[in-house]
Amino acid sequence: MTLNEYLEQIANKNIAIVGFGLEGKSTYNFLRSHFPDKHIAIFEIKEEVAKNFFEDKKEENITIYSGENYLDDGKEKYNYVFVAPGINYRKISPYFPNAEIVNQAKVFLDLFADRVIGVTGTKGKSTISTLLKLTINEYQDVELVGNIGIPAFDSINSDDGKRLYVFELSSHQLDQVTRSPHIALIVNLHEDHLEYHGTIEAYHNAKKNIYRYQTKNDYLLISNDENSKKILNENVISNLYTYGIKGTERGIFIEGEDIIFVDKGKREVIAKTNLERKILGDFNLENIARILCILKIIGINDLRKALNVIKEFPGLPHRLENVGTFNNITFFNDSISTIPESAMNAINAVKNVGTIIIGGYDKGVSY
Incomplete structure (x- = not known):
């Protein structure tokens, strides 16, 4: 499928974007570059996220749904929905019974x-x-x-x-x-x-x-x-x-x-x-x-x-990142190690580790 064929497929769709973080904004900018006059709905639980994005834009062809019950309104209108990757599309699909739900x-x-x-x-x-x-x-x-x-x-x-x-x-x-x-x-x-x-x-x-x-x-x-x-x-x-x-x-x-x-x-x-x-x-x-x-x-x-x-190549931030030495102690930031296996790999790589600072939220995995 070519880009033009894809755009033709969605040209007459009623489009919504669920989740307006980095990818949601990217999706909006892409759609608007091809459909400057098309109405687009934004579903975002945090009201300020979407409103701040549009604050300096003269944009009339949008509807923003936000707040705790942001998925409860207007959903039957939309038949083509982009969902952010962190939002489980199976959980929102009942709110959009007539829609094809996709991601980037x-x-x-x-x-x-x-x-x-x-x-x-x-x-x-x-x-x-x-x-x-x-x-x-x-x-x-x-x-x-x-x-x-x-x-x-x-x-x-x-x-x-x-x-x-x-x-x-x-x-x-x-x-x-x-x-x-x-x-x-x-x-x-x-x-x-x-x-x-x-x-x-x-x-x-x-x-x-x-x-x-x-x-x-x-x-x-x-x-x-x-x-x-x-x-x-x-x-x-x-x-x-x-x-x-x-x-x-x-x-x-x-x-x-x-x-x-x-x-x-x-x-x-x-x-x-x-x-x-x-x-x-x-x-x-x-x-x-x-x-x-x-x-x-x-x-x-x-x-x-x-x-x-x-x-x-120096490596990426937060991945065994050497952040400096103080009082002959070298500190490494490995905060991207959010599972035990990667934390153990980091400890084995650095060697002579005297202190480990561990935190985070429960991801449902065994420790």
Whole structure:
């Protein structure tokens, strides 16, 4: 489906946006750029969020529903609803009985799946997605979008038909998609987001959508941990690559001092484990191996420029971020570690940890 075909499909729809955070605002701006006179409804529980956005805009073709019972009014009017990824579409669907409910991830993949590298996993996907964008950018045009905090719709109007996209996909976003990325990477799977999905089975089922709709011309890279292998209980039609299996016919693994890429049984040492890098931890070395595997899959054989990017990459904020030393004590901010597994990885990476400060809210997972 082309962009013009999609716009024709929704031109006569009565459109609403539920949730007016970063992605909701992005959706509004995209719609308004194509339908300057169309009426659009905004459903946002916090009244000031929507009103502040429109405060300096001379906008008449909107209706804002807000407050504690913001979903109770006007809902029967709307038959095409964009929902923010943090809002469970199943819970709001009874309020919009006549509507098709979509999110940005679903629409974006419907339009551009054949040029998308999708990255999901419980932890590590932001670092991998960012490094994929930075390394691929040394060779060709690429944009980073998605759960990293860059709404996918922000890139649609500038698309030239050739650009690649690295799309970081959360389970919330994947929950609604009906088309999978051309290249899919599942970094790892741990128990998480049960406050949204309810059960670990529902969480895994959402993650499966990253490869569920792939074809024989697509690619899937999956890790060798037990939870990741559990979700492969459906037939994988696409070209399957694995991380961490030494006898694999296709994939990447670490053996001694070598990072080895294998394709159709042919082994190639593509990097050394002592490569220069600023990001700490064995788990980040594994992430680098996954990135190099994706680069090989898309046809990048000379990895020297990519390895130089990896060498200089300082890491992302809140992920083993060295925030300074005071009284001979070095402090690391790893506040993105919101599950036990990632916290333990961080402790093992830093070593000689004397004090851990832990907090947060209950996500429904076992500790």
